[in-house]
Amino acid sequence: MERLIVVGNGMAGVACVEQILKHAPKFEITIFGDETHVNYNRILLSSVLAGEKEMDDITLNGLEWYQSNGILLRLGVRITAVDPVAKTVTGEDGSVTPYDKLLLATGSTAFIPPIPGVDKDGVFAFRNLDDTRNILERAREGAKVVVIGGGLLGLEAARGLQVQGCDVTVVHLMDTLMERQLDSAGGEYLKKQIEHLGVRVELSKSTTALLGNGHVEGVAFKDGASLPAEMVVVAAGIRPNVDLGRKAGLAINRGIVVNDYMETSDSSVFAVGECVEHNGIVYGLVAPLFEQGKVLAATITGNRGPVYLGSKQAAKLKIMGVDVFSAGDPNAADGAEIVKYEDPTLGIYKKLLVRDNKLAGVILVGDVNDSHRYMEWLRADTDISAMRRSLLFPEPTSDDGQDVAQIPDGETVCGCMGVTKGAIVQAIQSRGLNTLAQLKECTKASTGCGSCTTLCQHLLKAVAPNFEEEGKKVLCHCVPFSQESLREIVRSQRLKSVQDILSIYGNGVGCEICKPALSYMVDVVWCGDHEEDRSARFINDRVHANIQKDGTFSVVPRIRGGITSPAELRKIADVADKYNVPMVKITGSQRIDLLGVKKSDLPKIWADLGMPSGQAYTKGVRMVKTCVGTEFCRFGTQDAIGAGVELERRLENLFTPHKVKMGAVGCPRNCAEATVKDIGLVGQEGSWQVVVGGAAGKSVRKADLLITVETTEQALEAAGLFFQYYREHGNYLERTYDFVERIGIEKIRKETVYALDPAKKGLLDRLRKSKAISYDAWQEGVRPVNPTQFVQIEAIERPLERFSHEQFQGALV
Amino acid sequence: MSWIRITNTENIPLREGRSVLVNGRDIAIFNLGDRFLAVENRCPHGGGPLAEGLVSGNTVVCPLHAWKVCLESGAVKKPQSDACLMTYPVETVGDIVCVDVPASARAA
Numbered sequence: 001m002e003r004l005i006v007v008g009n010g011m012a013g014v015a016c017v018e019q020i021l022k023h024a025p026k027f028e029i030t031i032f033g034d035e036t037h038v039n040y041n042r043i044l045l046s047s048v049l050a051g052e053k054e055m056d057d058i059t060l061n062g063l064e065w066y067q068s069n070g071i072l073l074r075l076g077v078r079i080t081a082v083d084p085v086a087k088t089v090t091g092e093d094g095s096v097t098p099y100d101k102l103l104l105a106t107g108s109t110a111f112i113p114p115i116p117g118v119d120k121d122g123v124f125a126f127r128n129l130d131d132t133r134n135i136l137e138r139a140r141e142g143a144k145v146v147v148i149g150g151g152l153l154g155l156e157a158a159r160g161l162q163v164q165g166c167d168v169t170v171v172h173l174m175d176t177l178m179e180r181q182l183d184s185a186g187g188e189y190l191k192k193q194i195e196h197l198g199v200r201v202e203l204s205k206s207t208t209a210l211l212g213n214g215h216v217e218g219v220a221f222k223d224g225a226s227l228p229a230e231m232v233v234v235a236a237g238i239r240p241n242v243d244l245g246r247k248a249g250l251a252i253n254r255g256i257v258v259n260d261y262m263e264t265s266d267s268s269v270f271a272v273g274e275c276v277e278h279n280g281i282v283y284g285l286v287a288p289l290f291e292q293g294k295v296l297a298a299t300i301t302g303n304r305g306p307v308y309l310g311s312k313q314a315a316k317l318k319i320m321g322v323d324v325f326s327a328g329d330p331n332a333a334d335g336a337e338i339v340k341y342e343d344p345t346l347g348i349y350k351k352l353l354v355r356d357n358k359l360a361g362v363i364l365v366g367d368v369n370d371s372h373r374y375m376e377w378l379r380a381d382t383d384i385s386a387m388r389r390s391l392l393f394p395e396p397t398s399d400d401g402q403d404v405a406q407i408p409d410g411e412t413v414c415g416c417m418g419v420t421k422g423a424i425v426q427a428i429q430s431r432g433l434n435t436l437a438q439l440k441e442c443t444k445a446s447t448g449c450g451s452c453t454t455l456c457q458h459l460l461k462a463v464a465p466n467f468e469e470e471g472k473k474v475l476c477h478c479v480p481f482s483q484e485s486l487r488e489i490v491r492s493q494r495l496k497s498v499q500d501i502l503s504i505y506g507n508g509v510g511c512e513i514c515k516p517a518l519s520y521m522v523d524v525v526w527c528g529d530h531e532e533d534r535s536a537r538f539i540n541d542r543v544h545a546n547i548q549k550d551g552t553f554s555v556v557p558r559i560r561g562g563i564t565s566p567a568e569l570r571k572i573a574d575v576a577d578k579y580n581v582p583m584v585k586i587t588g589s590q591r592i593d594l595l596g597v598k599k600s601d602l603p604k605i606w607a608d609l610g611m612p613s614g615q616a617y618t619k620g621v622r623m624v625k626t627c628v629g630t631e632f633c634r635f636g637t638q639d640a641i642g643a644g645v646e647l648e649r650r651l652e653n654l655f656t657p658h659k660v661k662m663g664a665v666g667c668p669r670n671c672a673e674a675t676v677k678d679i680g681l682v683g684q685e686g687s688w689q690v691v692v693g694g695a696a697g698k699s700v701r702k703a704d705l706l707i708t709v710e711t712t713e714q715a716l717e718a719a720g721l722f723f724q725y726y727r728e729h730g731n732y733l734e735r736t737y738d739f740v741e742r743i744g745i746e747k748i749r750k751e752t753v754y755a756l757d758p759a760k761k762g763l764l765d766r767l768r769k770s771k772a773i774s775y776d777a778w779q780e781g782v783r784p785v786n787p788t789q790f791v792q793i794e795a796i797e798r799p800l801e802r803f804s805h806e807q808f809q810g811a812l813v
Numbered sequence: 814m815s816w817i818r819i820t821n822t823e824n825i826p827l828r829e830g831r832s833v834l835v836n837g838r839d840i841a842i843f844n845l846g847d848r849f850l851a852v853e854n855r856c857p858h859g860g861g862p863l864a865e866g867l868v869s870g871n872t873v874v875c876p877l878h879a880w881k882v883c884l885e886s887g888a889v890k891k892p893q894s895d896a897c898l899m900t901y902p903v904e905t906v907g908d909i910v911c912v913d914v915p916a917s918a919r920a921a
């Protein structure tokens with residue numbers, strides 16, 4: 001076995017190693033990485049910054065992958081020297097490691113322009129996980145941030161920071177955003193969309209200095225202007241890391257020079273990825289790296305033959321709601337024909353450059369649905385003369401299946417990982433794949449930038465016998481997204497009203513299914529600080545009472561823990577008499593229900609009762625049922641009443657995906673049935689069990705143990721953590737017992753009671769914020785959201801005073 | 814036929830309904846933003862108060878069992894049904910919503 005040393009644990013190096021492993025075993029492999037993380041998907045760092053993904057989510061190869069493939073991984077070790085004669089590499093830690101073959105996959109580093117003050121505290125590059133983590137730590141609500149650089153990375157960073165609540169300005173040296181990928185008109189469309197998100201854009205701004213004393217406080221420009229900034233993110237481009245290549249004595253231009261076989265000027269040293277220059281081009285995007293890796297793997301394993309002939313470059317901006325795609329040479333000036341389409345109102349700009357009946361370049365802003373088609377034309381050098389009439393708008397295909405069927409087998413579906421349609425279909429059929437997750441694992445398709453996910457799903461749908469959509473059920477046809485995606489949309493696009501969501505992401509209309517769900521969503525995402533729209537609420541949530549079969553309402557006041565008093569009972573009795581309430585009923589939840597109340601009497605009854613709403617009509621906190629506990633019971637071991645009343649007090653007035661019924665019992669005899677409640681506190685000698693996901697309704701389910709804790713305060717905190725987690729991750733109309741089964745109690749424990757302190761604090765802070773803004777809904781009896789909410793409208797004119805049709809027509813004129 | 818002046822437009826909030834009793838008829842009037850529409854305030858299914866329903870485009874969804882009624886035609890859209898409610902012409906004159914209600918032909 002020969003010794004192969006790989007310097008660089010990034011996407012290019014590891015992807016190349018994956019290709020090498022596909023050949024006959026030839027090497028003992030050691031990978032050095034200067035970052036301390038396993039291999040991750042760098043393209044998705046902007047999603048981590050935007051909070052769409054956790055750092056763990058973007059791992060590509062976990063430690064077990066290295067182990068199972070017999071690869072020695074040396075993390076956190078920067079290689080500082082190469083001796084091409086002795087064939088050794090030297091690490092920063094002093095280690096000297098011999099090699100037979102050396103693979104340089106050193107990638108690139110962020111280019112930090114030589115501006116005075118770039119070394120100040122609060123100035124960051126945006127290139128790796130550590131940068132991302134540092135930026136996130138500083139990104140607080142309202143922080144003024146300047147992003148230097150209006151390219152792909154700068155814009156994605158700006159959007160991520162803006163989602164985190166920062167006040168962001170992008171300053172760009174050139175007069176067009178993403179000028180390498182767009183033309184000036186396309187850049188203008190993009191600028192409008194970016195500004196629409198709430199990010200300011202300043203063009204033709206040359207930064208001359210970063211101001212501040214130690215810590216950055218502002219940015220000064222050549223034109224004399226300046227901007228305040230407590231954080232500056234520099235995204236001014238990247239530079240290939242060629243230092244080691246130079247030390248190894250390799251031929252270097254901008255990058256390490258390689259030939260079509262991916263060989264350098266030294267037969268024992270190879271290079272791949274962003275540090276490489278092929279045919280005068282240094283590639284900074286992901287797809288070329290994989291194509292190079294395949295060729296290199298063949299050459300290095302002694303199967304020299306395949307050649308790398310350069311890549312068609314494509315760039316896609318990953319900002320939700322801002323669609324930009326550019327490929328080929330979008331600014332070709334040499335006599336290419338231009339075919340274009342613009343719709344300023346819709347913000348759509350499409351431009352194709354055609355040369356000799358072939359596509360030379362494409363720019364799409366605002367509508368990137370056809371990007372795959374164009375990319376394929378570029379890749380295959382397709383003669384498009386037969387398609388001239390439908391260049392900008394493809395002939396509509398009636399169903400997805402047919403659409404997919406028309407793609408040739410050799411066509412690339414996943415450009416990042418270089419997976420063809422044929423390979424996908426073959427994998428689905430031969431391995432019996434049924435889910436996207438299986439397809440990803442098996443073929444790696446859709447694991448790069450993710451833009452081919454829909455296409456992969458269509459392929460699965462068409463080919464897999466038992467295709468499963470993976471819980472991506474859409475909320476309803478009005479807004480065809482899963483609830484999970486919608487929560488993300490609401491958060492990232494800072495949408496605060498139901499009507500905005502419907503107008504931008506839906507059919508503008510909405511229905512009885514999506515409107516209440518979206519109403520809940522904006523409430524929980526913004527911790528109650530949303531734009532309340534009662535027209536999107538079910539009647540119960542407009543009048544804070546439960547509508548009955550005859551159109552009357554029921555009134556259930558809050559009786560915390562089921563503990564009441566003679567005075568309270570007298571008031572209830574008086575109200576029942578005064579308003580001729582047809583039925584007074586003790587509920588199954590230790591409360592009292594007044595049934596058959598007229599809508600117009602509701603505010604008066606609430607005022608007379610002087611008790612808060614029991615929320616018996618809504619998807620929210622119902623009650624905590626308690627047993628007598630240590631107060632009176634001979635067997636009680638815990639103060640169930642005290643704990644139950646406090647639990648109800650802490651969570652009352654809040655809304656949840658579905659109703660939440662709770663219980664607290666003072667001993668395992670479980671007299672108040674806490675083990676079949678959404679949240680239950682079960683007291684035992686010296687401790688509380690906190691149980692969740694119980695049910696005694698349509699289905700019966702014993703609650704799962706969340707945690708056992710010693711004190712009541714700990715039990716209340718655990719209940720609060722689960723409650724807020726359910727609020728944030730539960731789908732509307734999903735009871736806790738379905739939620740717990742869907743997520744799994746292990747994961748719930750890990751993300752609530754056993755979560756790291758910052759995560760726990762986040763949940764509790766958001767719970768606290770929501771609680772602070774919440775209020776007893778029955779206060780609206782005195783101050784209704786709408787003045788006519790409880791009032792029966794009387795016609796201005798009594799029927800006797802009516803006037804004739806002719807008179808009315810006269811009045812209209 | 815006679816036009817009755819019902820109420821100020823602002824008394825019926827956007828995308829909501831309110832009921833009014835005219836000539837012994839219970840009528841639900843809805844504010845769709847660009848116009849007002851009126852139907853009988855009684856779902857053909859269980860008699861539910863349509864004025865309390867959620868508005869979805871030009872339909873209203875009954876709060877009792879989610880029957881969907883077209884506010885323009887009065888026809889039941891969901892579930893499949895031949896049932897059809899009476900609709901009433903509505904005009905706004907200045908700030909006033911006016912409904913054309915037959916004198917008493919079908920009044921109870």
